[in-house]
Amino acid sequence: MDFWLSYLTLAAIYVLLGLSTNLLVGIAGIFSVSQAAVFGVGAYIVSYLLMNDLTSFLPAMLVASAFCVLLNVLVTLPALRVSGDYFVVTSFGIQLLATAIFTNWTAGTGGANGLPGIPPADLFGKTLDDSKQLVALCLGAMVLGCVAFWLIMRAPFGRLLRAIREDELAVAAAGKNVLRAKVSAAAMAGAFAGSAGGLYATFLSFIDPSSFDLDSSILLLTMVVVGGARTLAGSIVGPFLLLALPQVLSLIDIPTTIAAAARQLIYGVLLIAFMLFRPQGLAGEKL
Amino acid sequence: MSEYLTASGLEVSFGGLRALQDCSFTVERGRITCLVGPNGAGKTTIFNVITGFLRPDSGTVSFQGTPLDGLKPQAIVAAGIARTFQNLRLFVDLTALDNVVVALPAQAGEEPLAAIFRPLHVARTQQSRRAEAMRILDHVGLATRAGEFVRNLSYGEQKLLTVARGLATGAELLLLDEPASGLSASALEQIMALLRRLQTEGKTLLVVEHNTRVVQQIADEVLFLHQGHLMARGTPEQIVGDPALAEIYFGGVI
Amino acid sequence: MLALQLLCNGLATGCALGVVAVTFSLVYSTTKLFHVAHAGVFTLGGYLAWSLTSRGAPFLLAFVVAIAVCAATGALIQALLYARLERRHATHLVILIASLGMLAVMQNIIAAVYTPNILQFTLPWASQVVAGGGSVRLTVIQVLIVAASVAAYGGLMWFAHHTILGKQMRAVASNPFLAEITRLRPRRVHVYVMAIASAVVSVPGVLVPVDLGLQPYNGVTPLLTATIAMIAGGVGSITGAFVLAIAIAELQNLSLLIIPGEWSIGITFFIFLIFMLFRPTGLFAAVR
Numbered sequence: 001m002d003f004w005l006s007y008l009t010l011a012a013i014y015v016l017l018g019l020s021t022n023l024l025v026g027i028a029g030i031f032s033v034s035q036a037a038v039f040g041v042g043a044y045i046v047s048y049l050l051m052n053d054l055t056s057f058l059p060a061m062l063v064a065s066a067f068c069v070l071l072n073v074l075v076t077l078p079a080l081r082v083s084g085d086y087f088v089v090t091s092f093g094i095q096l097l098a099t100a101i102f103t104n105w106t107a108g109t110g111g112a113n114g115l116p117g118i119p120p121a122d123l124f125g126k127t128l129d130d131s132k133q134l135v136a137l138c139l140g141a142m143v144l145g146c147v148a149f150w151l152i153m154r155a156p157f158g159r160l161l162r163a164i165r166e167d168e169l170a171v172a173a174a175g176k177n178v179l180r181a182k183v184s185a186a187a188m189a190g191a192f193a194g195s196a197g198g199l200y201a202t203f204l205s206f207i208d209p210s211s212f213d214l215d216s217s218i219l220l221l222t223m224v225v226v227g228g229a230r231t232l233a234g235s236i237v238g239p240f241l242l243l244a245l246p247q248v249l250s251l252i253d254i255p256t257t258i259a260a261a262a263r264q265l266i267y268g269v270l271l272i273a274f275m276l277f278r279p280q281g282l283a284g285e286k287l
Numbered sequence: 288m289s290e291y292l293t294a295s296g297l298e299v300s301f302g303g304l305r306a307l308q309d310c311s312f313t314v315e316r317g318r319i320t321c322l323v324g325p326n327g328a329g330k331t332t333i334f335n336v337i338t339g340f341l342r343p344d345s346g347t348v349s350f351q352g353t354p355l356d357g358l359k360p361q362a363i364v365a366a367g368i369a370r371t372f373q374n375l376r377l378f379v380d381l382t383a384l385d386n387v388v389v390a391l392p393a394q395a396g397e398e399p400l401a402a403i404f405r406p407l408h409v410a411r412t413q414q415s416r417r418a419e420a421m422r423i424l425d426h427v428g429l430a431t432r433a434g435e436f437v438r439n440l441s442y443g444e445q446k447l448l449t450v451a452r453g454l455a456t457g458a459e460l461l462l463l464d465e466p467a468s469g470l471s472a473s474a475l476e477q478i479m480a481l482l483r484r485l486q487t488e489g490k491t492l493l494v495v496e497h498n499t500r501v502v503q504q505i506a507d508e509v510l511f512l513h514q515g516h517l518m519a520r521g522t523p524e525q526i527v528g529d530p531a532l533a534e535i536y537f538g539g540v541i
Numbered sequence: 542m543l544a545l546q547l548l549c550n551g552l553a554t555g556c557a558l559g560v561v562a563v564t565f566s567l568v569y570s571t572t573k574l575f576h577v578a579h580a581g582v583f584t585l586g587g588y589l590a591w592s593l594t595s596r597g598a599p600f601l602l603a604f605v606v607a608i609a610v611c612a613a614t615g616a617l618i619q620a621l622l623y624a625r626l627e628r629r630h631a632t633h634l635v636i637l638i639a640s641l642g643m644l645a646v647m648q649n650i651i652a653a654v655y656t657p658n659i660l661q662f663t664l665p666w667a668s669q670v671v672a673g674g675g676s677v678r679l680t681v682i683q684v685l686i687v688a689a690s691v692a693a694y695g696g697l698m699w700f701a702h703h704t705i706l707g708k709q710m711r712a713v714a715s716n717p718f719l720a721e722i723t724r725l726r727p728r729r730v731h732v733y734v735m736a737i738a739s740a741v742v743s744v745p746g747v748l749v750p751v752d753l754g755l756q757p758y759n760g761v762t763p764l765l766t767a768t769i770a771m772i773a774g775g776v777g778s779i780t781g782a783f784v785l786a787i788a789i790a791e792l793q794n795l796s797l798l799i800i801p802g803e804w805s806i807g808i809t810f811f812i813f814l815i816f817m818l819f820r821p822t823g824l825f826a827a828v829r
Contacts, residue, residue: 031637082821085575088637089772090817092765093810104803148403155402155409156388156416163378163389170376173338174390175364175456180398188399214761218645225638261652261757264645271642275626275635287635 005131007243012138013199014220014239016145018227020192021220023149026229026287027158028185029165030076030084033217034091037098038068038190040212042197044102044109047118047207057121061198068194069187076186080179095214102209114208121202138199145192150232152188161185162230215264222267225274228284237283242267290352291316291491292337292368292460297346299332299515306332307343307515314460319482319492321502323526324512325536330495331373332515334462338370339363350460365392369458371449373465373495377437383448384433387420390455420455427451427481443474450481461485463494467501479505499527545677547794553683553752555790556690557745559783562767562774563697564738566782569771570711571734574633577640578618580760581647582739586611586746587755588651591662600664608743615739618643619732644761652757660755667751682752689748693741694783701779706733711777762806766790769813775823785824 017039024032042064049060079090103112110116120129121137128137152158160181163171168178201207210216219242227238246263254262280286292314299307307329314320322330335341337348339360348355355363378386402409424430427447432440440448446466453461466482467475482492482505496502502509502523509526511519513535519526526532561583568576586607593603622643626636667682701707709730750759767782770789774781789812793805800807816823 025634029632029634031634033641078817082817084633085569086772086817086821088575088577089765089768089813092761093769093806093813096762096765096806097810100803100806104801151406152399152402155399155406156397156413157399157402159381159385159389160397163381166378166380167376169340170372170378171389172340172360173364173370173372173376174452175361175369175392176389176397177359177361184398218641221638221641257656258653261649261657265649265653268642268645268647268649272622272639272646275631275639275642276622279631279635287632287638 002131005135007247009131009135009138009203011240011243012135012142013196013203014223014243015142015236016192016196016199017220018223018235018239019145019149019232020189020196021224022229022231022235023152023185023192024189025221026224026234026284027153027161027165028182030080030182030186031088032091033088033214033221034075034095034098035189035193035220036212036214036216037095038071038193039197039200039216039220040098040102040207040209041071042068042194043201043207043212044115044197045194046198047115047201048108050119050202051115051117057123057198057202061195064198065191065194068190068197070190072186072190073183077179077183080182092214095217099209099213102212109209112209114206115201116206118201118205118207120205121199134203138203141195141199145195146232146236149235153230153232157181157184215260218264218267218271222270224281224284225287226270226281228281229279229287230285231283234281234284238281241282290349292348292350292493294333294337294348295346297333297336297348298344299329299336299341300344305515307336307346310346310512310516312510312517312520314491314493315508316491317486317489318507319486319494319505320508320510321506321523322493322495322510322512323497323499323502323536324518328512329515330512331464333512334370334464334495337363337462338368364456364458367458368460368462369453369456370462371453371464371466373468375445375449377445377448377452379437382434382436383424383429383440383444383451384417384420386437386448387423387451387455388416390452391416391419392457423451423454424448426454428477441474443470443477446470446474446478447481450478450485454485459489460491460493463492465495465497467496467498475501503527542676544795544798547797548791549677549679549683551791551794552787553686554749554794555787556687556694556783557749558763558767558770558790559786560690560693560745561742561763562770562782562786563694563779564742565764565767566771566774566776566779567697567738568734570777572619572623572731574623575637575640575768576618576623576735577637577764578643578647579738579742580764581644582611582615582618583742583746583763584651584757584760585614585647586743587750588655588660588757590747591660591750591755594662594664604747607747608740611743611746612736612740616732616736619735623735624728624731648757648760655755655757657757660750662751662755664751680752682748686745686748686752689744693744694779697737697741698779700737706730765806766793766809769809769816771823772821773812773816773823775825778823778825781823781825 017035021035024030045064045067046060049055049063075090075094076087079087102109120127122128128134160176164178164181172178223238223242226241228234245266249262274281295311297307297310310329324330332341336343339358350366350368378389421430421433424433427450429444429447429451432444437445450466466478470478479501486492506523509521509523510517511526511532519532565576565579568574589607589610590603593606594600622639623636626639667680669681670678671681671684672679701711766789767786770786771782774785789809792812793808796805796808
């Protein structure tokens, strides 16, 4: 029972990340390998605020989300103004730099050993340390995220982003500010990823840099690619499936030294296979 | 007499290729002006410069007295100039109606926060926008095809849609890049009628066109471009009837 | 003097990075693809050479085999993956993701086969000191890296300016507008470019690990630095990429005087930030 609750909670958190990555990569068409970095920033900020008793859970989440929004805007605005390929370099740089900071800034992030003892979330004065309550919290956040995503995509903003993905030039010729739309999408993606980070930190009560590295960003991309780009369904299917993968793999006898490499290898194969044979993923639209 | 749209001394080079050389011309308000010339003369380049997609090496473009130099494409649209593309560039995965709605100026819900926190307001304004778009589609003669995806429209209908998209921006000066090319006879009639109708409604049109018959039928004035430079201007009869220009257009080396 | 030693080390690292930058730039200018998997090819070369030398093969043979296999790998990636996607009119995003997938596949196959731990070459001649004066020491391998890298740079420059293929590539790079309308981009050119770039990048791919050791994920950071060098030097400029790579490596090394080594990525990123904000087209851009 505990395993299923754990899986469900984690899946809910990763759905938020899936929505985030889908907004950025699937909908706005921006290649990003730095989503895990933003996820990490959210996690570390909430952890810091809660561990030092500075605020309660909800304000901490708000601060983390706001910070991640700002981070994404600052990163995408100057880079996208130049070109999409330029942003690829920026994204790699941000991810590697974030990992370096998470690993080496021991004073702030606990360094490579991470931050243990993160207090649990609290809502309206009540501490949520029961696993069932945590599942409810994360599922609730997931539902909120899905509703927000759905509203965005139904609105003119969603239509504008779809048009941009098809033909940026024509959109600019129609008088719309393409850059602002993309940066707005990135900002929203930041909010989703930052919130996911906060939930992750209080759920596991321990975080370390290995959850927020380049490999994790690749996993997030794989979730969107497999689940399907640009749809709500794809953002849900991808995380649920890919989080089940390690369980499936544990049935096969893989030596622990290469278990992580085996997982990442599968993600790589999935990325290539889906791009070649099914770019719309399982439940999405063609990338 | 009004300085509606003026270009002076435009110079554009791509590497070693001089696309525009000291190109200057004026377009008068309320007229249909046709831009003609052999391939590679620089017609589309002029469009790109006017609409802000290309910065000229030197020279300026002014619209109603204000220079357009350095303005971003969306600012130029806001100033009242819209264009169509030779290769259409329609949003294939959207319906005809949505193609027009996207081009309508400033809408609520175009940025995410309003979409999330004021969904009802956004939905209401969407309704009025869709009505507006329907009016425009009706105006160009596509009302019955509003719900169709672009890939299901005929080529002639797609061309009408590009004009509708340009109208949706609210522009008073429309730059049309070969609106009549590749059309059947009936579609041709339809689009020419539309262009004349737009003129009577006060729009100014600058049209790139290769079809001399179309030029003769709709143009008030013709600008003949060659090697990036304005070579001649006059009425359709003057330009089309000039043997030297015909030599350049049909037989000359670019 | 420490600074001088750092400068020498930086020269070796910089030249190696320069080759990565130049080869990446070659692919990017011609195919317009951000070939992230280039880092995988770079890594592959080193491991192949190690496999052979640790089984007793002479170093030169291992080196040549590595170059050949890397060339073939690059060509195959282009022909079987990128070309196929391009034929289906895939967007750049799709190809980028495929390239990233290929990188993950390559790195992790290597990690699975050779374990993620650091491996060292056992070549006693490599770490012999060749030049030294007081506290400055240059090893054989460092000199070899500089020599091979400069030779690679020179070779690629000659290739770009004196062969038909090279000229085609330069034409595409400097005049994308013309390339667009004259369709100067036959598929075969792309395969050759990828083969050549992959072959040449395996030169530092083999030599650098002789100096610093092998690790499956060590290709990403050099690639990032190399792309920044390419951008800072100006896309399409071979010399620009090479020179800037050396400059960045020197700055990184000199920064060790003030800040700890783990933060070197910060230096690189800072340089990138400067260029992004003030001169995104780079110093020697071929395109306006």
